[in-house]
Amino acid sequence: MKKFLAYARDYKKELILAISCIEAETLFELIIPIMMADIIDVGIVNGDKSYILLKGFQMVVCAIISLVLGNLCARFTAACGNGIGASIRAAEFQKMQTYSFSNTDKFSTPSLVTRLTSDVTTIQNSITNGLRPGFRSPVMLFVAIFLSFRINAALAVVFLIAAPVLGIVLFIIVKNVRPLYAKMQNAVDYVNRIIQENLTAIRVVKAYVREDHEIAKFEEVNQNLKKNSERAFSLAVLNMPAFQFVMYGTILSILWFGGKLVWVGDMKVGSLTSFLSYVLQVLNSLMMFSNVFLLFTRSLTSWKRILEVMEEEPAITDDRAINDDWATIEEGVITEEHGLGKDKAISNNLTKELRIKSGNISFEQVYFKYKDNAKEYVLSDISIEIKSGQTVGIIGPTGSAKSTLVQLIPRLYEATSGNISIDGHPIYEYTQKHLRDSIAMVLQKNILFSGTVKENLLWGKEDATMEEIERACHIACVDEFIDRLNKGYDTELGQGGVNVSGGQKQRLCIARAILKAPKILILDDSTSAVDTATEAKIKEGLAKELPGMTKIIVAQRITSIMDADQILILEDGKINAIGTHNSLLEENEIYQDIYYSQQQGGSL
Template sequence: MLIRVFSYMKPYRKYAFLAGLCVAVECMFELIIPVLMANIVDVGVKNGDTGYIFTQGALMCLCAVIALFLGAGSAKFAAVCGQGLGAELRREEYKKIQAFSFANTDRFQTSSLVTRLTSDVTAVQNAVATGLRPAVRSPVMMITALVISFTINAKLAIVFVVAAPLLGFLLWQIVSRVRPMYGKMQAAIDMVNRIIQENLTAIRVVKAYVRGDYENEKFKEVNTNLQSTAEKAFRLAALNMPAMQLVMYATIVAILWFGGKLTMVGGMEVGALTGFLSYVLQVLNSLMMISAVFLMLTRSLASCKRIVEVLDEKIDVTEEEGVTDPGAEVAAGDIVFDHVSFKYKADGKEDVLSDVSFHIRAGQTVGILGQTGAAKSTLVQLIPRLYDVTGGAVYVDGRNVKEYPLRHLRDAIAMVLQKNTLFSGTVKENLRWGKEDATDEEIEAACAIACVDEFIDRLQNGYDTELGQGGVNVSGGQKQRLCIARAVLKAPKVLILDDSTSAVDTATEGKIRQGLARGLPGTTKIIIAQRVTSVQDADQIIILEDGKIDAVGTHDELLKTNDFYRGLYESQQKGALE
């Protein structure tokens, strides 16, 4: 898992190498200092040689200064390496998410994806930025210090043989218990993000229904859960330091005890014991740093697993197998559904759409009506392959949609979804999502078709008005008309309007229909609506009931033959008269 994630560090390997080199050389200079200090005691002080003391002292200062600069260099290179890895992981995750189908997105909650792109990546990059130095320094310091310690006094160094396994056992006990806690902690962060996202997205509804206290309680529950989970994890991790210190100080006491006896019988010089203690501290500090690195890796491992889940997610909608002609494009917009079935999950009990067959000729206008939950939106989302059928086939211009390159297929189809979305930026920038290089004249023409020209002059800066996130500073009807204008600007072969005029009045809706007929005469238009007046002039009307086609016909034919359509028409006509 870690190897897979750290493979994205490839562009920054040179910085990792430089950081490791700086740390290794820094260790060498630091390890020279205890030898010089022992020489000062055993030679300079013992013989009263002041010149020798000052010479050795100057060398110690020089080693310390060089080690300081090398330490700063290693910190800089490690930071560049860590931040670079984080940027690469975020880029790869975001790129993968862009390739997700709706089904892939449904499997991950939005809040979880946000956490995986932010908190989880931050945990990994911090593990590199702060862990690279001790990960290199600790083994170098420990091995070198151990070798020198055995060189100074092999009998006394045997104390490490007892201390090291004890330290390893304590570390294993802590890591094995804290590892699953980190995974739970990241899942708790997902829940906190989900509640925050839901609340901010629906803040108007929360205030309208005076549910602020209820939302506070919901947030308090998930926040408390995150707090308690984090406390348990960090409480276990915090045991690392006292456990290491207990063993470290016990080792020092043992060395002082046995070393003191050796100096008393002449088996060891005082300076050698002083230097030996310095190396003992180096070894034990190295072991403590290694344990800290293990804890960092343990936390990053939980995050790595979540990141890899996104990177390894199998894309449901691909063009790997079906595309036979990479240059295939939609020319006319003729659509055929051939015994189509669909379910959101492969192991679902029932089909959402079942045995759906119909034919829409190029340039026709088709209306789709049905009760709430009849799968009208799902039906049209199969045309641009936002979902893939689980049975049957969808054909556009006589070619299975799976045989088109996704980019060419979706470029030819414009959808105004049931949930309208505008992005931060100006009105003009949002409209140019339909056509990046659209001229002002083309934008104005599209806006005239969608009746945007009726209100654009009332906005503060016209087409240059800044829209808030999600278009919060325009009304629902204005937002719908802007989304329709954006789709019209695309000049598509197929235009799908998914209940996209529900927030405009019937007079404006009529103008939009006339504008679409006049401005996009050769475009196949599919209109999902709740009002009969929205589709009564269509070339054919499809009635959906429980994911199946109940009837297909014109307005006059359905009035005579279909009870649902006739009842809907009469109830709406009665309401209009009243």
């Protein structure tokens, strides 16, 4: 609860005002039955018309005040609930931005979307719908019981039987419905996953005529959600029958015993009427409180799911260098910064931020696996030196971990063991922001965002001039097709760039990376959809216009890397050979097989 209340601090004023309005509204409502009893027992019995009008006017005033307070309560509650929901959503999204690839791999994307939307909405609704009954029902319960005992203590003993019975029944319902809410939210995850997969791959679905298969898959998870929801809500709605059973039983008992008291003259009709009003308020308050518990139970399930996201520690942090260095204290090595304390040392380290100047890259016996408990390494004993300004090609059979290797350089994943250095410093000594600012990477899966062509290019450099944009587009051969788009650089791209071809999308992504003016450029199979003539122009432009930039090219085609200064052949996550095109073509069997198979395929 402490973590949750931290998000409520900014809305403390609205929360206090809402609670104050709730309590005041409740007190005014509780006064009305007393006035009604006075009208019957005094005004009507004595035939005092002026007394009846006075008390009636007082009841109207109390009702109007309650109405105004209720309206204010609704406004303050909405502001509080929606505000807290927005704060949690913002904090959760911000936390997700700190995740590395290994963190996001732990949660499925649909599950993260559900936790960011549906789960937050559940908590938000619990506040807006549960705050009023949550603070109203206890006051109404105890005040109504107090006033009932004041009217007739003997008759009020009925509460001592009715209230515990209803409380026990409601407790059993809440206890059993809680685990069902967790299953229901997990079922929502599965539904979102199927929807996302289908919409993302809709072209593949259409191409393979798999609509019926997808419908069947969706029907399965949809029915699973329906079944879990029905089980949860069918148990939750037992609240109402239980409430009605106890309420009508209590009313019958009070009418029976109260009628006898009225008959013998020990109780007035007006008192019995007001007593019944308080009975309904007591039982209604118990019912409202049980509904609050149901809302709280469901929101608690959602909050636990959100906490899993919030408490997930980023696998990659900027303070690794300090953490590693701090361990030397145990060996008796004390530096000036150690004397400042760990937090201060981290702050000083970030202030003295290292800068990448040339782009020399060194791999020293690097091993990597996606999970610590995995039996085998994805990459094993990787050692290679890449000098500043060099062009390095990486090739190998499918599944040889080429993409994984280059993703270690900007720390999208963290090497399990070994060391990767840039300009002589381990990459973890650079801040992630500076490291990734200095490295431009065009991933194997090209991503464009909704917006114009220009807005997508400006991801590389927000304040880029039109001249810089045109230069980057010339190198990436974007200028060959940009004029054919209906509005040129102002052409709106659909979600994911659906209105441009695969080759055009790749060239736009390359231009975006070039515009970043990085020290290191990584192209991960980024020209696979481009024809060889255009690819040759891009390579020529990179070599001519960006000679000092370190370039790493992951490719399937030998033509993409044959001019590289050195070529790295990966096989099963290990280095098979390193050399130039000519030396590998003479000596390496894997390279020969790839080269001649592609030559033969080209001649066909």
